[in-house]
Amino acid sequence: MIEIQELSFGYPGKPLLFQNLHLSLSQGHIYGLLGKNGAGKSTLLKNMVGLCFPRHGRCAIHGKSVSGRPVDLLEDLYFIPEEIYVPALTPQKFVSSTACFYPNFCEDSFYRYLQEFEVPQHAVLSKLSFGQQKKAIIAFGLAANTRLLVMDEPTNGLDIPSKVQFRKTIAAALTEERCIVISTHQVRDLDSLIDRLVVLHEQKIILNSxxxxxxxxxxxxxxxxxxxxxxxxxxxxxxxxxxxxxxxxxxxxxxxxxxxxxxxxxxxxxxxxxxxxxxxxxxx
Amino acid sequence: MSRHFNLRRFGLLFKKQVAEQYKPYLMSLAVLTGLLALLIGVPAYVQSRPLVVSMQEFLFVMPLLLAGAIFTSSIFSALGDKKHAIATLTLPASHLEKYLLGWVFSFLIFLILYTISFYGVLAVVLSMDDWQGAEKQMLNIFSGRMLRNVLGAYAMVHAVALVGAVYFEKGHFIKTAFVFLLFMIVLVTLNKQVIQLVLGHDLSAMPFGGVTLTENDRMFNVAPPKQFSEWLNSALGVVLMLILWIAAYARLREKQV
Incomplete structure (x- = not known):
């Protein structure tokens, strides 16, 4: 599904974070992306979804380069960053303004996920706590039913019961067509959830198994x-x-x-x- | 074409923008109307003579350019905030649609709302102003020359502000104004110095304008014919404006987080 070939990336004026990096991710799996602080996990995810452009090499989803952020690719991927933006809207209004961009969005699933995560359905998103906001966006990302779901430190800000629920919900949301990538430095949060492990260390993928x-x-x-x-x-x-x-x-x-x-x-x-x-x- | 522009998707984007931003937009409109009431109302009240059309024209154009520049500078502020930029750039709509949305709001919608607001305030103030028996006169910006000049001036300010809006991440208006002023100072200085070097005379010259020089106590003005000069300036303005609009779009396409 995702093919990264000879990827070299560094922010302008800074040394390379990755050099000649190769990675291949397939559908039907939940990948756990691990790496030390500063290893470049978030940057790698941003390269995967077209938010950063490699200096060299290519990152493609279904054979199509993500660098141009083509609409058909964006319709089929959802990225949840570590720090999220939520508008000053209720979940209902957020769905009415944003869900229409995702062809496979399921409104019933969204409200079910909100219920599972115990997020109030009538509160304004921007007024919720960070953890509640994060759960609302995770619920939206899951309900979008995109084939690629990428999450950067999704459990940051979640309390212990929410982390348990997160693991259950994500595991249940995996299908044969879906590829879920989760980056975290809280390794225990991925216990019993991921089925493939990717380790990023010193500019390279040292394990993808x-x-x-x-x-x-x-x-x-x-x-x-x-x-x-x-x-x-x-x-x-x-x-x-x-x-x-x-x-x-x-x-x-x-x-x-x-x-x-x-x-x-x-x-x-x-x-x-x-x-x-x-x-x-x-x-x- | 639907890969780059789809009317339905653009409509959805427009609807989303209104749903998420209507409160700050309405507040900005209220502030703008209040400022216009102050700017138009104070001179009308203080002066003993009526608010003549030339004054109305000044009061229409200057706030339009200033408020338009400020609003346009902030139209892509989401891209300056990492969290918001990620949500914006990964939203399934093309770069062209996202760019046009900002363009439509800051150019078309702003111009329309500003004009309605200005005329609303002007109508109220003029109805209360003492015209000392003379016939009341209201500015008509829709006359051919006026409309062309207003649109031209606003489009140029808009194009500069739009580039700044996409290019800078914070302090868009101040940074854009600073760079623009710096650019103008360099342009005026270089223009004068280069022409002086070529002609070997001390002279006064403005970019894209004529040259005035004094020789043996006689003043000479070297300039293209007026009609050609006007045409040239208009053409240069349009080309520059288009280049700036395209540059803003290109920068949006290249935006990284």
Whole structure:
């Protein structure tokens, strides 16, 4: 669905944020885009939706470049930035003025999502709290039924029950035709939600893999001691050592996204090599 | 064509703009009417003579250009605010439709509402003004020459302000006015210096106008024939205005967040 090829981007007068970056995202998945602060997650998302233009390379949706922001592409994508703008309108009036631009918008779904998120339906959006505003815009984005839904730090400003509801609602909204991309630095908010993990680090995509593929290659465990074990990465925790090991037995363990992310950005080459080596071995 | 302009979509965009902005627009109109009442009412009350047509013309044109420049400078203010710019640029409408929406509001609608507001205030003030037995006279901006001059002057101010509205992110009006003044100073100075260098005389010259020089206590005025000069100035004005409007559109297309 999204093809990013040889993307190089930097803001004017500043060093490049990405260099020769490649990324391919498909329909039917919820992608979690992870990266450290300043890694360029938001900028990458903006490149994806045509809000930034690459210095070099191309970003295309369904084969069409997004740089010109063509109307037919905009009709089929919805972008929710970290900081959102809401007009001084009630949800009803907002729908009446804006939903008409999205051919597949479903008004019933919008009100259902508002109800699920407990957003008052008759209040003026700009007078709601930041969290309520965000939930209203998420509801609108979901109801727009665009094939591409991109969210930048969507859980920022949401309280704990709302985060739980967010995960439930997004998981239920995924269809075979839809591609949902969620960028966050709050890794735990993506737990049990995403099925593919994309990690952006030092100008490159260092991982773009499904959680199933990761679980096939790696084992996540908490051990009292790592002596005699083939450990790729370990972190101290109150219950012992949280470790990542090669999955030699073929058993399935839950992917600890936060642990994996920490391992990847710590410069742990053995882990990355293992993931890549396994891919190479599988290719033959 | 529908990729760049679709009348239905433009209508929806217009409806959205009205729904989201009608309150500030109505407040601005009320303030403008109040200012016009003050500007027209005070001289009519203070002066012992009636408010003659030449004065009415001045009171129509000057506030029009100033208020028009301020309003036009703010027409794309959404693009200066990151949050609002994202919502605006990702809204499924073409750049041309978004540009034309700003153009229509700041040119057509502003001109119409300003004119209605001005004539409303003028009619009230003139009805209360003492014309000392003379026949009351009201400015007619729809006469051929007046309409052409007013539209020409407003279009030029509008074109400059529109470029500033898209180009700058904050303080649109002040920054545009500053750059425009700087440009005019450079243009006038360069024009005079270059002509002086070419002719080797101390002289006075204005851009796109004639040259006046003194030699042996005799004053010479070098200028194209009046009709040609008027035509040339009008043509230059139209070309410059079109270039500025197109530049504003191009800048909108290139806008990044």
């Amino acid at each position: 499904s959680l199933d593929e990761i679980a096939e290659k790696l084992t996540f465990a908490t051990l009292p001691d790592t002596a005699g074990k083939q450990v790729l990465y370990a972190e101290d925790s109150v219950r012992g050592k949280q470790v990542i090991m090669p999955n030699l037995q073929g058993t399935y363990s839950k992917v600890e996204i936060e642990l994996l992310f920490n391992a990847l950005i710590s410069g742990n080459s053995s882990l990355l090599n293992h993931l890549k080596l396994t891919e190479y071995e599988q290719a033959f």
